[in-house]
Amino acid sequence: MKLNKTIYTLIFSAFILGINGGMKLTGQAVPGKDENITFLVTFGKQGETSWGDDDFYQVFFFSIPRDFKEQFYIRVFDPDTGGEHDEIQGEFNTRTFFGVYGGKGVNPDVNEDSKGLYNGMNYKGGTLLTSRVFGGEARFDNRYFTFGPFNPTAGDYSSKWNSYIFKVVVEGVTGDDGNLYRFFMSRDPENNLPVEGGNAFTYEYTFRMWNDFKSVAHIYPFVDTGVIWIRQRNFDWDGDGNILVVSRYKQGIEAAISNENDWMEGRISIDPDEIGSSLDFQFHKAQRELVKNNNVVVTLESQRGDALPFFSSPIGGVPVYIPKISVTKTNKTK
Amino acid sequence: MLNRLRYIFFIVAIVLAINSVLAQQPSVYTVTRMSFNDGIFSEISPVIVKDGIIFCSDRRFSAVRDRKSFDGNRLYNIYMAVRKDTSDWKKPVPVKSERSMLFNNGPMCVAPDGKSVYFTSEVETGPATRKRTFRNHSGIFAGELSGTELISIRQLPFNSSRYNVAQPSVSSDGKYLFFSSDMPGGQGGSDIYYCEFINNQWGTPVNLGSAVNSRGADNYPYMHPTGRLYFSSNRDGGLGQMDVYYTMMSSGKWDEPVLLPEPINSSSDDFAFVADDNLQTGYFSSNRRRSDDIYLFASTIIRKAECDTLIENSYCYELIEENAIKFDTMPFRYEWDLGDGNRGAGSSIVHCYPGAGIYLVKLDVVNLITGEILYNEKTYNLEIIDVEQPYISAPDMGNAGQNVRFSADSTNLPGWKIERYYWNFGDETVAIGKEVDKTFLKPGTYNIQLIVTTEPEPGGVVREACVNKNIVINR
Numbered sequence: 001m002k003l004n005k006t007i008y009t010l011i012f013s014a015f016i017l018g019i020n021g022g023m024k025l026t027g028q029a030v031p032g033k034d035e036n037i038t039f040l041v042t043f044g045k046q047g048e049t050s051w052g053d054d055d056f057y058q059v060f061f062f063s064i065p066r067d068f069k070e071q072f073y074i075r076v077f078d079p080d081t082g083g084e085h086d087e088i089q090g091e092f093n094t095r096t097f098f099g100v101y102g103g104k105g106v107n108p109d110v111n112e113d114s115k116g117l118y119n120g121m122n123y124k125g126g127t128l129l130t131s132r133v134f135g136g137e138a139r140f141d142n143r144y145f146t147f148g149p150f151n152p153t154a155g156d157y158s159s160k161w162n163s164y165i166f167k168v169v170v171e172g173v174t175g176d177d178g179n180l181y182r183f184f185m186s187r188d189p190e191n192n193l194p195v196e197g198g199n200a201f202t203y204e205y206t207f208r209m210w211n212d213f214k215s216v217a218h219i220y221p222f223v224d225t226g227v228i229w230i231r232q233r234n235f236d237w238d239g240d241g242n243i244l245v246v247s248r249y250k251q252g253i254e255a256a257i258s259n260e261n262d263w264m265e266g267r268i269s270i271d272p273d274e275i276g277s278s279l280d281f282q283f284h285k286a287q288r289e290l291v292k293n294n295n296v297v298v299t300l301e302s303q304r305g306d307a308l309p310f311f312s313s314p315i316g317g318v319p320v321y322i323p324k325i326s327v328t329k330t331n332k333t334k
Numbered sequence: 335m336l337n338r339l340r341y342i343f344f345i346v347a348i349v350l351a352i353n354s355v356l357a358q359q360p361s362v363y364t365v366t367r368m369s370f371n372d373g374i375f376s377e378i379s380p381v382i383v384k385d386g387i388i389f390c391s392d393r394r395f396s397a398v399r400d401r402k403s404f405d406g407n408r409l410y411n412i413y414m415a416v417r418k419d420t421s422d423w424k425k426p427v428p429v430k431s432e433r434s435m436l437f438n439n440g441p442m443c444v445a446p447d448g449k450s451v452y453f454t455s456e457v458e459t460g461p462a463t464r465k466r467t468f469r470n471h472s473g474i475f476a477g478e479l480s481g482t483e484l485i486s487i488r489q490l491p492f493n494s495s496r497y498n499v500a501q502p503s504v505s506s507d508g509k510y511l512f513f514s515s516d517m518p519g520g521q522g523g524s525d526i527y528y529c530e531f532i533n534n535q536w537g538t539p540v541n542l543g544s545a546v547n548s549r550g551a552d553n554y555p556y557m558h559p560t561g562r563l564y565f566s567s568n569r570d571g572g573l574g575q576m577d578v579y580y581t582m583m584s585s586g587k588w589d590e591p592v593l594l595p596e597p598i599n600s601s602s603d604d605f606a607f608v609a610d611d612n613l614q615t616g617y618f619s620s621n622r623r624r625s626d627d628i629y630l631f632a633s634t635i636i637r638k639a640e641c642d643t644l645i646e647n648s649y650c651y652e653l654i655e656e657n658a659i660k661f662d663t664m665p666f667r668y669e670w671d672l673g674d675g676n677r678g679a680g681s682s683i684v685h686c687y688p689g690a691g692i693y694l695v696k697l698d699v700v701n702l703i704t705g706e707i708l709y710n711e712k713t714y715n716l717e718i719i720d721v722e723q724p725y726i727s728a729p730d731m732g733n734a735g736q737n738v739r740f741s742a743d744s745t746n747l748p749g750w751k752i753e754r755y756y757w758n759f760g761d762e763t764v765a766i767g768k769e770v771d772k773t774f775l776k777p778g779t780y781n782i783q784l785i786v787t788t789e790p791e792p793g794g795v796v797r798e799a800c801v802n803k804n805i806v807i808n809r
C-alpha cells in the first residue's frame with residue numbers, strides 16, 4: 001500500500017513537472033506550440049511572389065539566457081526541398097541556404113539591417129558560425145538536420161533580453177519550389193531538448209496556412225513601451241478568411257487582409273494597458289471553398305516605424321481576452 | 335367556547351382592518367390664552383424670538399405714562415415677553431425707539447440674522463399729523479434690535495403717504511419680504527405683496543394675485559420656513575370675520591389657500607399666525623374674548639421640519655461590455671441573459687428589472703467569423719437593493735373629492751420593528767396606519783409626510799424616519 005502511494009506520488013510529481021516544464025520551454029520549437037503553424041516557407045529565388053513569399057528569404061533569431069552555460073544546437077526539420085511537405089513547382093530544383101550567425105551585428109536592436117525587413121538590407125550581419133545549402137536530399141527529408149554545437153557566448157549579447165542572440169538566415173538560392181521547414185533549439189543534437197528560458201523571434205513571418213477550415217494559426221507580437229498604434233502589413237493572403245487581433249483588452253479586432261500577390265495594411269490602436277505584453281494575431285481561414293497550400297507573409301511596425309518582433313513563445317504568455325462588464329444605474333429606458 | 339373565540343377573532347379582525355385602511359383623525363390643535371394678555375387692551379401680532387415673543391399692544395406704556403393719538407385712539411407699541419419658566423411668563427417690557435411715544439408701532443418681524451427687524455409705523459411726521467382730522471398712513475421701517483431698543487430706524491422706499499404698507503414678514507432665507515398693503519392695483523381691500531432683496535435693496539412690490547388675495551381684506555402675512563405662507567382674510571368661506579389661511583408656491587403658482595381648522599379659527603377675528611419650525615406650537619391673535627388677545631396653540635399634528643424627499647427606486651440599469659464598446663465594428667455578437675428571464679443583444683444594453691433582488695447576468699459571445707458561441711464568457715451578480723427609507727405608495731395626481739389610497743407597504747428599513755405609520759397629508763389632517771385613505775377637498779399641491787417610528791429598542795431608543803412626497807390634486 002505504501003509502495004503504491006509512493007509510486008503514485010512520483011508519477012503525479014513527474015506529470016506536474018512535465019506540464020510546467022513544457023509550458024516554460026516551448027519557445028524552442030519554431031513555429032511554437034501556441035502558434036499552431038505547420039511550417040515556415042522559403043521559396044527558391046526563381047519562384048513567383050504570388051506563391052506567397054515576397055523576398056525568398058527568412059530571418060529568425062534565437063535567444064539564449066545569459067545564465068545558460070551549456071552548448072546547444074539548432075535543428076532544422078525537413079531542410080531539403082523534395083519528398084514530403086515541400087511545395088513543388090514543376091520539378092524539384094531548389095537549393096536553400098541555411099546559415100547560423102553569432103557575434104556582433106546579429107542583435108537586431110543594435111543592427112537594424114539584421115532584421116532583413118526590406119530589400120537591400122544586409123540581413124547577414126554578424127559572424128557566420130556555420131551553414132549548409134540543402135537541395136533535394138532524401139536523407140534529410142522529413143528528418144532533422146542539426147547545426148552546432150554552439151557556445152551561448154558566441155551569440156550577440158542583448159542587455160534588453162539579458163540573452164545571447166543567434167540568427168538563422170534561410171535563403172532560396174536557386175530554383176522555384178517552396179521549402180517548408182521548422183526549427184528546434186535543443187540541448188541535444190539527436191533529440192529535441194529545450195533550452196530553459198530560450199525563445200525565438202522574427203520580424204517578418206513567412207509561413208504556410210493550414211489546409212483545413214477549423215485550425216487557427218496564431219502569431220504573438222510583443223508590444224514594447226511607447227507604442228501607440230501599429231501598422232499591420234500582410235502579403236498574398238488570397239482573401240482567405242480573417243485576421244483577428246486579440247489581447248486582454250481586445251476580444252478580436254478585425255485586421256485588413258490581402259489578396260493574391262499584393263500587400264494590404266491597416267492600423268490597430270494600442271491600449272496603454274497592452275504595453276509590455278503580447279498580442280494574439282489569429283488567422284482564421286474562410287469557411288467556404290478551401291484555399292490549399294496558402295503561404296503568407298506578415299509584418300508589424302509601430303507608429304515610429306519600428307518593427308515588432310513575433311515570439312514563438314509569447315512574452316507574458318498567450319493573451320486571453322478578459323471581458324469587463326460594467327453595470328450602472330440609469331434613467332434611460334429601453 | 336368556540337363561539338366566544340370566533341367572536342374575539344371577529345372583533346380583532348375588524349379593529350385591524352380599521353387600523354390598516356381607514357385614516358384615524360386625531361384632534362388637531364389645542365389653544366390657550368396667554369397669561370400676559372391684558373383684559374382691557376389689545377395684544378396682537380406675536381413674533382417668536384429666542385427667549386419668548388415680541389408682540390404689539392395698545393396697553394399703557396407704564397403706570398404713569400400713556401399716550402393716545404390725536405383722534406383719541408390709543409397708540410400701539412411693541413413689547414417683548416420673556417418666559418419665566420416652561421409655563422409662565424415675565425411681565426412684558428416695551429421695545430423703545432425714537433417713535434415709541436409718537437406713533438403707532440408694530441407689528442414687527444425679525445430677519446434671519448436675529449438682529450435686523452422690520453416693523454410697521456406711521457409715515458407722516460410733520461405738523462399736519464397733529465390735526466385731529468388727519469389720518470396717517472402705515473409704512474414699513476427697518477431697524478436693528480439692540481436689547482429692548484430699536485435703533486438705526488429708516489423707512490423702506492415703497493412707503494407712501496397715499497396708502498398703507500404694513501405687517502412685514504421676512505422669509506427664512508432673507509430674500510423675500512411679505513407684507514400687506516392697500517396700494518392701488520390690488521384685488522380689493524388690502525392685499526398680500528412681496529418684494530425681493532436684490533442688489534442690497536428691496537425691489538418693487540409684487541401682488542400675490544387673485545390666487546391668494548381676495549376682494550376683502552388680506553393681511554398679516556407670515557412666511558414659515560417650510561414655505562407655507564400664512565395670512566389672514568375676511569373672504570367668504572371662512573368660519574367668520576378674519577380667519578387664518580395658508581398657501582404654498584408649487585410649480586411657480588400659489589395654491590388655493592387652505593383654511594386652518596377650529597379652534598385656531600373661530601367665528602371672531604383670528605389673525606397674525608406664527609409657528610415654530612415644526613409647526614407644532616405657535617401663536618395667533620383673536621378677539622374671541624372681547625379684546626384682541628394672543629393665544630398659544632399646540633398641534634397634535636406631527637409635521638417634520640426636516641423630512642427626506644422620497645427617492646423613487648430605480649431598477650433600470652445599463653450593462654456594458656466595456657472593451658467591446660471601444661470599437662465600432664467587431665465581428666462578435668453579445669447576447670445577454672439578464673437573469674430575470676429576459677435576454678438582450680448588443681455590446682451595451684439598457685434593461686429595467688421588475689424590482690429588487692439578485693440577478694445573475696450572463697454574457698454569451700458569438701464569434702461571427704467562426705460561428706463559435708462562448709457561453710457564459712462573463713457573469714455578473716447584480717444585486718438591486720431598494721433605497722432604505724419609508725416608502726409612500728400613492729399616485730402623483732388625484733382629483734378633489736375623490737378617494738386616494740396611501741400605502742407604506744413598500745417601506746424598506748431592514749431591522750426596524752415599525753410600530754407606527756403616521757401620515758401628514760399637508761392640509762392639517764393626519765392618519766395612522768400602514769395603508770390609509772384620504773379625500774382632499776380642494777385642488778392644490780399637497781406635501782405628504784410619512785413618519786415611521788419603531789417599537790422601543792433595548793435602551794429605550796425609538797428610531798424614526800420621515801419621507802415626503804408631493805401630490806397634485808386637480809379640480
